[in-house]
Amino acid sequence: MAKLQSELKKKSGFQSPAQEATLNILRTSDRLQNRFGKFVREYGLTSSQYNVLRILRGEGQPLPSLEIADRMIQVVPAITGLIDRLEKQQLVSRQRSSEDRRIIHVSITPRGLQLLKKMDKPLLELHQKLLGHLPKSELTQITRLMEKVRASQELTGSA
Structure with missing residues (x-):
């Protein structure tokens, strides 16, 4: 039995x-988003605000x-x-x-810059904790595969 099937x-x-x-990607994304969301909440932010x-x-x-x-990682319906x-x-100011x-x-x-500076090192440590156990070659492979998936979505117009 496959691991995800068992989970x-x-x-x-x-x-x-x-x-x-697809289901593996979604499950993994959910876990990573939950960890990241918990991290940014400790600084009074949401993932989108960060x-x-x-x-x-x-x-x-x-x-x-x-x-x-346009540059957001996750699409947000109400940027305003x-x-x-x-x-x-x-x-921020407008x-x-x-x-x-x-x-x-x-x-x-300056207050926003100060907050990000305070978050930088702990965030790098979180990234390391989440994926640092994988060798660089596998991280590169994950990146390449995810880029390929997104590119196919852009070609079909279903981003």
């Missing part, structure tokens, strides 16, 4: 290797909110509400574009 207490086998692989701060720090300059939404909550925590008043640029604040 799920599934009496019969999977209908296809694709089904088994992602916004990470994007802004990485860019090093203000970004339009729609650009931030997400930025509202970060602004209330004084982790400024309307002088060229196009419809565009709002978002910047990370």
